[in-house]
Amino acid sequence: xxxxxxxxxxxxxxxxxxxxxxxxxxxxxxxxxxxxxxxxxxxxxxxxxxxxxxxxxxxxxxxxxxxxxxxxxxxxxxxxxxxxxxxxxxxxxxxxxxxxxxxxxxxxxxxxxx
Amino acid sequence: xxxxxxxxxxxxxxxxxxxxxxxxxxxxxxxxxxxxxxxxxxxxxxxxxxxxxxxxxxxxxxxxxxxxxxxxxxxxxxxxxxxxxxxxxxxxxxxxxxxxxxxxxxxxxxxx
Numbered sequence: 322x323x324x325x326x327x328x329x330x331x332x333x334x335x336x337x338x339x340x341x342x343x344x345x346x347x348x349x350x351x352x353x354x355x356x357x358x359x360x361x362x363x364x365x366x367x368x369x370x371x372x373x374x375x376x377x378x379x380x381x382x383x384x385x386x387x388x389x390x391x392x393x394x395x396x397x398x399x400x401x402x403x404x405x406x407x408x409x410x411x412x413x414x415x416x417x418x419x420x421x422x423x424x425x426x427x428x429x430x431x432x433x434x435x
Numbered sequence: 436x437x438x439x440x441x442x443x444x445x446x447x448x449x450x451x452x453x454x455x456x457x458x459x460x461x462x463x464x465x466x467x468x469x470x471x472x473x474x475x476x477x478x479x480x481x482x483x484x485x486x487x488x489x490x491x492x493x494x495x496x497x498x499x500x501x502x503x504x505x506x507x508x509x510x511x512x513x514x515x516x517x518x519x520x521x522x523x524x525x526x527x528x529x530x531x532x533x534x535x536x537x538x539x540x541x542x543x544x545x546x547x
Contacts (some may be wrong), residue, residue: 325477357538363540364439364525364538364539364540364541365478365525365527365538366538367535367536370535410477410478412477421466421468421483421491421529421536422468422480422483422491422493423468423470423478423480423536424480425477425478425479426477427475427476427477428475428476428477
């Protein structure tokens with residue numbers, strides 16, 4: 322079945338460091354891919370998305386490129402801030418064109434130290 | 436703020452009891468999904484409702500059931516609670532034809 326694997330956390334970085342959180346997926350067809358963020362005490366928020374191969378999603382300085390050849394959707398940010406500390410989830414939708422029935426990775430906790 | 440609210444925030448039940456969790460979606464969002472998020476894990480899809488009918492279900496037993504109402508609110512009901520049902524329950528709403536789900540803050544259920 323479809324699945325999402327993301328790097329285990331926690332990931333601890335200093336402020337202004339470069340961030341990469343790896344995400345790979347297994348899916349039939351052409352899923353849509355998402356990154357969600359969960360700040361402490363808050364609900365899940367969509368960070369960015371990509372719906373087809375080679376699309377790049379971006380938001381708040383974060384980027385991720387849908388790589389079908391490597392079945393990956395790695396999250397990157399050039400310079401992280403303390404306020405980026407949160408749990409990040411990679412997810413896919415196995416229904417083309419929509420994102421219901423999301424399949425999720427286990428989440429990666431990011432800790433940014435001043 | 437996503438415009439999606441859930442109640443209650445926290446709930447404690449004992450094994451064997453029944454529980455009802457509630458969600459109020461954004462106005463105009465005719466689709467609602469429910470997810471279970473165990474501690475330290477990603478959410479697991481329970482089911483989805485579209486125009487008051489269930490139209491997708493994950494790998495959860497029948498004791499997990501739901502309702503959706505015309506006023507964009509919905510319920511998740513769990514019968515015969517088990518210890519493993521302890522989790523954060525999330526609802527998410529989306530408008531038909533749109534490609535983004537809006538999540539509520541969740542209900543933390545503890546089963547003792």
